[in-house]
Amino acid sequence: MTVRVRFAPSPTGYLHVGGARTALYNWLFARSKGGTFLLRSDDTDTERSTPRYAADILDGLRWLELDWDEGIEVGGPHAPYRQSQRLERYRQVAFELVAAGWAYWSLADPDALDRWRKEAREQGRAPAYDGSLEPPPEEVERRLAAGERATVRFRVPRPGRTEFTDVVRGDMSFEHTQVEDFVVLRSNGTPTYHLASTVDDVDFGITHVIRGEDLLSSTPKHLLIARAMGARPPIYAHLSLLMGPDGKKLSKRHGDTAVAAFRAAGYLPEALVNYLALLGWSPGDEETIVSRDEMIRRFDLADVSKNPAIFDLDKLQWMNGVYIRAMSADEFVDRILPWVVEDLGREPTGDEQRILREIAPHVQERTKLLAEAAGQVRFLLVEEVDYDERSWSKVMKGDAPEALDGAISALSALEDWTVEAIESALRGMLERQGLSARKGLQPIRVAVSGSTVSPPLFESLAALGRRRTLDRLRRARDRLTG
């Protein structure tokens, strides 16, 4: 049997990291089994679905390089892959279900239903509607004939129970007294999630449904529908949910959880993928940095953790740094360029790009987020620096004038403007002035970079060039005198 899995987001919100993880696990499973990964859009909620979110989801998946073999925008034998374009099919199935006695037209009064559920709850019973509020058949027929709108509800067999084996959770059993006669077709003729999703899974030949644990207790409904359709239901695997630092389900109040937000902040897709993969799955050994190929080779649903996982930004950030350091300097420059352009307000010149490449290795190892790098290299690309006032007042005192003067004269006399020459000139200066490197170099750093924190000084000066270095040293010296 060839594995067929799907990621089926509802475009009622942007792609968030939880959804991305679900997509990733589906993708990994498909790739590790040589199966098909399919993308469809569960957009039956026309009220809340928007094209903007739909586009964001596709962007996010592409950015993460979770390519799909079949589905939205790539097509396939079961097209279309948007539920909003398959409405007739769901209606048809709903009618067939009614005709076969698996479902019925429901005219239960909504208010009465509310009261019924409330009472059930108060009496400690399951608030699962069992059809007892329906009018007699003759009345239903009459009102339907008169054009009254009704929902279609699935007739859950009671007594009874649904049992299944979840690949990550093991044997499950749900008593049907706990499962209500759920709506499959709304009174406006559109299908509910349960119907549309299950029909698609059946029609598209989905073999494994890998999704969030929030759908675990809906699984009996899906099994019931699939079996009523005469199909062999897919195998289910429910992933634990992602939590915020407070242990609650990850949501907006934990900050921006959108994949697009991570992208904008300068996270690398490969780092996010690596982190997400290990959030609920372990290759079994002590590896933390796992390549995509390695993941595919070793991924197994049986190794997926049942525990809910708290999203740890610190660890993601660390991992991002690991991936950044692993890049070549050229690649690093290419990847920070968009942020540099934004920061500068213009495209760097060829000369400036050369400077960037020169300093890249040194910036790279201090960068955790690509977005930060722009700020670290800015002083190399602008004509004049703005001093960070805290840095200034911290170091521009004591021996600072001597250090600056010494640097100006030592560097003016320099023949070769190279890292080595600059270093030996400045170290010679330190010795003459009797200054420690720690104390003597900081004023120079602030004068040139504007801050007490910068890439290594000698390399920075070499990249900056003689003219700008000396200009800045003199300007700082003047400012110091007042």
Added chain:
RNA sequence: GGCCCCGUCGUCUAGCGGCCUAGGACGCUGGCCUCUCAAGCCAGUAGCGCCGGUUCGAAUCCGGUCGGGGCUACCA
């Protein structure tokens, strides 16, 4: 309230009855390195929720309890 899921360092996890004096990673602390900040290296910190049971032996099996989470819609 009902049903369901889950419970190993603060966090992600390894562990499938003796290999556990519970391993790794992030974080945190200290040290080394050092021109700042990082990175790197070294060391340290900290955990089997609790109570019973099974067993020669339990983090591992069973029961209970407590705690956390999910679902309980004509949302998905």
